[in-house]
Amino acid sequence: MNGASALRQKSIDEIREADQNFSIMSEKQGMAKAFTTFAADEVIRMNDGAAPTVGFDSLRAQMSRLPNDGSVLTWQILKADAAQSGDLGYTFGQWMLTNKNDKRKPIYGVYVTVWKRQRNGQWRFVIDGGNTTPEPK
Template structure:
């Protein structure tokens, strides 16, 4: 398993969010027992909390791009780090950075087990 495959998974995750909506993508790419850290809010813990929260999300207001990834020597855990843009009604409302921790599933696919991020005062350029 290569780092590029993990970056490609994160990009596919974003592509699905743009095509089918952020909520549907977060449900599809989350592992069975995910955690989401949300600044200023309680974390989302577990599959049912994800489905309940993200089923209410419509549109594709969030877009992101992975900038770095690493995979553990064991080949079963990895992370992606990147930047995101938040839009409302087509207008940019915020920028930030995120980190997703991914776990390789029994079928060889990657699903995130933990996701979180924070806002930045301006777009991140790396």
């Protein structure tokens, strides 16, 4: 494996880890904490059926309005890739929204998240979006 290939693979591994940690934080500490921890300053969040949320301050305000109703968002990566340069990549996967306070059926969907390496070396998402789908088979 040459240097560029090794850098790309290292970046893919780091992006997968960041995405997985993002989901774990969402499950354990809530969506608001997870999204504001893993978002870059220049974040854009696509919103199903609404205008996108642009910028970290707007994202923080949006997350502060989430109802505290027992909803839990988790997801699973199906694919990850990164640029040869090692500073940009994406994850794609399936998400599930459940509610620990009632017996409603879970809501399912798919997502894509674009990750960018920050000056300090950490990966933060710059674009995130998804949509609902039927329950996976």
